Amino acid sequence: MVFGVVLGQERALRLLRRDLETGRIAHAYLFSGPEGVGKRTTAEFFACSILCLAPRERPCGECRSCRLFRMGNHPNYYFLAPEQGGSLGIALVKELLSKVYRSASGYRVAVIDQAESLTLEAQNAMLKLLEEPPRLVCFLLVTSQKEALLPTVVSRCREVKFGRLPRSVVAACLKERGFPPEEAACLASLSGGSLGKALTLSEERVKIWRERALELLVAPRLRTLLSWEEVKDKDLALTVLDFFTLWVRDFLVFQLTREPKLLLNGDREEKFWEETDLPLDYLLVAGDLADKARQWLRFNVRPAVCLEGLVVGLARKRGE
Ligand SMILES: [Zn+2]
Structure with missing residues (x-):
């Protein structure tokens, strides 16, 4: 095993x-940064390294500790994450802490994934612990929403910031997972530097929305208005808007340069040649309308209504 399995960080x-090498391991770390860039994988790897029994080059991958870790039953390793859409309440945290304290000997490492889901009460319990941390215990808090954590919790952690991944790294990771090079390159362009997002975008159920967003931009029709009612979920509406904005961006670039190499949706080059007469001012308005729809979503307007507002705005502009 090599320390550095996560690329681009x-x-x-x-x-x-x-x-690890200086032996100055903090009591608590906060792994912060965007979703899907390798924070949790790194946390697990770091945990394995701390627990490894080898004198250097940890994790060795061969000692008893590394073997137990790999099999998923290391007695001194704990992992806590919320159920989908759920929170991490005080009871779960207390249970975790009591397990950590009960453990026999040696280092104990606990990963708390999606730490932003810790309730206020649970965060206060963590805080108490972090104020007087027990020896040989290391907590790894992983979050993509640092602002949801109490500043006092954040300040007691050693923060490790993760950035967005370079496009080439996302593409390389996708190819490693068996994606054909062209699809990998396209997904990487659309991913905004998140491998997790690239993988989500590759799912069939999501791909449909990329096409729908294209259709919406090129031919907005009022009679399709109600078809957006099936978008019930805020995340899906955001995905549609992201796709839409990427199409707007690509059409603008293409109208100005006629250069297919600059396209993020490069796999659909023919579409750009078909629609060379989309006016620039329409594209600029489309971008603004998408921003407005995002704002409405933020103010908790029903997702379908946000998209319908976009359709109306586009149809009006196109009909002029
Ligand atoms: Zn080892």
Whole structure:
């Protein structure tokens, strides 16, 4: 095993490797940064390294500890994550803490994934622990929404920041997972530097919305208005808007340069040649309308209504 299995996060890995080599392991770390960039994988890897029994080059992958870790039953390793859409309440945290304290000997490491789901009460319990941390215990809090954590919790953790991944890294990871090179390149362009997002976008149920967003931009029709009623969920509406904005961006770039290499939706080059007469001012208005729809979503307007507002705005502009 090599410390550095997560690509594109060299700065974070360097910091952790240094702590490991100097033996100055903090009581608590906060792994923060966008979703889908390798925070949890790194946390698990760091946990394995802390627990490894080898004198150096940890994790060795061969010692008893590494073997137990790999099999998923290391007695001194704990992992806590909320159920989908749920929160991490005080009872779960107390249970975790009592297990950590009960453990026999040696280092104990606990990963709390999606730490933003910790309730206020649970965070206060964590805080108490972090104020007087027990020896040989390390907590790894992983979050993509740092602002949801109490500042006092954040300040007691050693923060390790994760950035967005370079497009080439996302593409390479996708190819490694068996995606054909062209699809990998396209998904990487659309991913905004998140491998997790690229994988979500590759799912069939999501791909449909990329086409729908294209249709909406090229030919907005009022009679299709009610078809957006099936978008019930805020995340899906955001995905549609992201796709839409990427199409707007690509059409603008293409109208100005006629350069297919600059397209993020490069797999659909023919579409751009078909629609060379989309006016620039229409595209600019389309971008603004999408921003407005996002704002409405933020104010908790029903997702379908946000998209319908976009359709009306586009149809009006196109009909002029
Ligand atoms: Zn080992």
